[in-house]
Amino acid sequence: MRASNEGRWANDVFSYVKRWSERLKAGALDEKKRARGANSAFSAMVKKELADYLTSWRMIILIALILLTCFGSLYTAMTTIRDALDSSEEAKEIAKGAYLFLKLFTVSDGTLPSFLTFVSFLGPLLGIALGFDAINSERNRGTLSRLMAQPIPRDYVINGKFVAALLLNAVLFFSLGLLVTALGILILGIPPTFEEFARMVCFLLLCLVYIAFWLNLGILFSVVFRQAATSALSSMAVWLFFNLFYSMIVEVFAKPFLQSDAITSVEQAVGRQELVLGLMRLSPSYLFNESTTALLSPDVRTLGIVTVEQTAGAVAAPLPFSQSLLLIWPQATALIAATLICFAIAYWLFMRQEIRASG
Amino acid sequence: MAAPAVIELDNLCKTYGDHRAVDHLSLSIQKREIFGLLGPNGAGKTTTILMMLGLTEPTSGSVRVCGIDPVRNPIEVKRKVGYLPDDVGFYHHMTGLENLLYTAALNGIPRAEAEKRAWELLEKVNLTDAARKKAGTYSRGMRQRLGLADVLMKRPEVIILDEPTLGIDPEGVRELLRLIRDLSRHEGITVLLSSHQLHHVQQICDRVGLFVGGRLLAEGNIERLAQQLFLQDAYVIHVVASPLDASLRSKIEAIPGVNKVEQTENGWDVYCQTDVSAAISQTIIEAGSSLFHLSRRDFGLDEIYHRYFEGRDVREGE
Known part of the structure; x- marks a missing residue:
């Protein structure tokens, strides 16, 4: 009697444990399935x-424009460099030590701006074009509310757009960079050193961050403004402001400030210079220009102001890669931060907005 | 014991600033039911629907859809509920079929299965010919039908339709309403539809809720709606007889339940609390008049709606 009782008890426990383990397994499977579904x-x-x-069409035209201008500028850079190389045998020897490869991106013969100038000009345009109607077009077409009725978290919409645009940019710019490398080797006959290659990759990454900033600004405006045209125009206005007017305004302000009679000591003069430079650095395009210049021209030894005494003992040689990176660290950090802030604001606003078919 | 309701709203409130969009709304909808949420524009219908889907948070009160709280777990709710917004939009550059497949992908339905289901649904909503046309070229009626197919892609338990008949021609409306009714009858899907177009609602809904200014004034089938709104004159009986004179009128007015008698073009309208047709006919015949016609006038929603708003100023003044 007792034995059978115990047996039943054991059986109960056994079936209980079995049931639980099955349930757990099913739960885990379910969870996995769900995660896979979400992914x-x-x-x-x-x-x-x-x-x-x-x-x-918008993208096809812009990408064609970028490819065309970039290859145009590369062509002029290459002919300039080749002419210089062909002029003497000595030049070739010098070239090997002079980061000739990086010159492909920065040199121009005056007819066409350099690759760098084009990228810093057209990159933001590309970013804005990718972002300015991200959210409001969905809203205006009435697809947003349909999308929101699907079992997906709300932030997928904005994240998906950002990731897709960034992916497109990454593919575009890295293929462009690698094409340039290949063409450089083919036409100039000088392979890049590892350091040059690393500098180029860092330059492309910086381009990506810079474009991501404008992309996020576009997305932010697409969340704020209901009309795509308003959002496009405001993004363009911000871009024009930072690219053209901001430096002008700072200069107008700086002129009387720097040449004032009130300056009595060197420290004061340096302090005022630094203030003006600090103001300039509020502009993302200035940050981008500073950091890319330092990356692509190892001769640039400093991005701030230096007094004559400070340069007195310096050896006039190019900086090693690690030192160049160190030099642009603050600029790069600021650019990434600006990009993240833009995205964070857009994200926050989007998550709080009412989803209505008709706004 | 009643089966648990599919949609259960309890004292639901939503305020935007000072404006109260939804005011203490309590409502429960059973499985397989077609419920019509009826009300003028701006009554808070869309807000209520958005709260059911967890797209807007209620200020107070609770919502349960299929036993799930959409405030805490909106994604689970959206797995089971299909929602057709009032002005449904599709990606213009994609074909109707591609739009459906995209929805399927968002719901995690494998590609092969999704394609099969998409074709089935396209056939059901009669869009097979237009399946490979760009959605940008669709007419409003086609868009609405594609919207219905889109909602059904995920095999929902409940579908919520916001103004589904707005801006469609009469033939399209009939087609759409037939589809909705079929879904409810054959596939056991619970339907909630909002509208301000009365006869559309009247044609297919099992139950109707009259929703004005954020409050549910009355609910039930159309007869009950009339009784709730017009406690006094729930029935109108039209009488044609000859002769109709003052003594007969006073006799009819004396019948218990009759409130008043009004002269119309060719007879009388008798307003009464309960259905007293039999007593009226008896009275007329006993009075020696000949009765030609006696009918109970049924209230359509139109009339309910109209009479409600007509009498509202008076009622509010009381």
Whole structure:
């Protein structure tokens, strides 16, 4: 009697444990399945956005423009360098030590601006074009509320757009950079050193961050403004302001400030210079220009002001890569921070907004 | 014991600043029911729907859809509920089929299965011919039908339709309403639809809620709606007889339940609390008049709606 009782008890425990383990397994499976479902939904969104970008006329035209101008500027850079190389045998020897490869990006013969100038000019345009109607077009077409009725977290919409645009940029710029490398080797016959290659990759990464900043600004305006045209115009206004007017305004302000009679000591003069430079550095395009110049021209030894005494003992030699990186560290950090802040604001606003079919 | 309700709203409130969009709304909708949320523009219908989907948070009160709280777990709710917004939009550069497949991908449905289901649904909503046309070229009616297919892609338990018949021609409306009714009858889907177009609602809804100024004034089938709103004159009986004279009128007015008698073009309208047709006919015949016609006038929603708003100023003055 007792034995059978114990047996039943053991049986109960056994079946209980079995049931639990099954339930746990099922739960884990369910969880996994759900996670996979969510992942596939996100990748489906990114895929769709990428396909949209690649098939839209706006993007095709912009990418064609970028490719055309970049190859144009590369061509002039190459002819300039080749002419210089051909002029004498000595030049070739000097060239090897002079980061000739990086010159491809920065040299121009005056007819066409350099690759760097083009990228810093057209990059923001590309970013804005990718972002300015990200959210408001969905809203205006009435697809946003339909999208929101699907079992996906709300932030997938904005994240998906950002990731797709960034992916497109990364592919575009890295393929551009590698093409330039290949052409440089083919035409100039001088392979890049590892350091040059590393500098180039860092330059491309910086380009990506810079474009991401404008992309996020575009997305931010697309969340704030209901009309795509308003958002596009405001993004362009910000871009024009920072690219053209901001430095002018700072200079107008700086002129009387720097040449004032009130300056009595060197320290004061340096302090005022530094203030003006600090103001300049509030502009992302200035930060980008500073850091890319330092990356692509190892001869640039400092980005601030230096007094004559400070340069007295310095050896006039190019900086090693690690030192150049150190030099642009604050600039790069500031650019990344600006990019993240823009995205964070856009994200926050989007998460708080009402989803209505008709605004 | 009643089965648990599919949609359960309890004292739901939503305020925007000073404006109260939804005011202490309590409502429960059973499985397989077609419920019509009826009200003028700006009554808070869309806000209520958004709260059911967890797209807007209620200020107070609770919502349960399929037993899930959409405030805490909106994604689970959206797995089970299909929502057709009032002005549904599709990606213009994609075909109707591609739009459906995209929705399927967002719901984690494998590609092969999604394609099969998409074709089935396209056939059901009669869009097979237009499946490979860009959604940008669709007419409003086609868009609405594609919207219905889109909602059904995920095999929902509940579908919520916001003004589904707005801006569609009469033939399109009939087609759409037939589809909705079929879904409810054959597939056991619970339907909640909002509208301000009365006869559309009247045609297919099992139950109707009259929703004005954020409050549910009355609910039930159309008969009950009339009784709730017009406690006094729930029935109107139209009488044609000859002769109709003052003594007959006073006799009819004396019948218990009759409130008043009004002269119309060719007879009388008798307003009463309960259905007293039998007593009226008896009275007329006993009085020696000949009765030609006696009918109970049924209230359409139109009339309910109209009479409600007509009488509202008076009622508010009381």
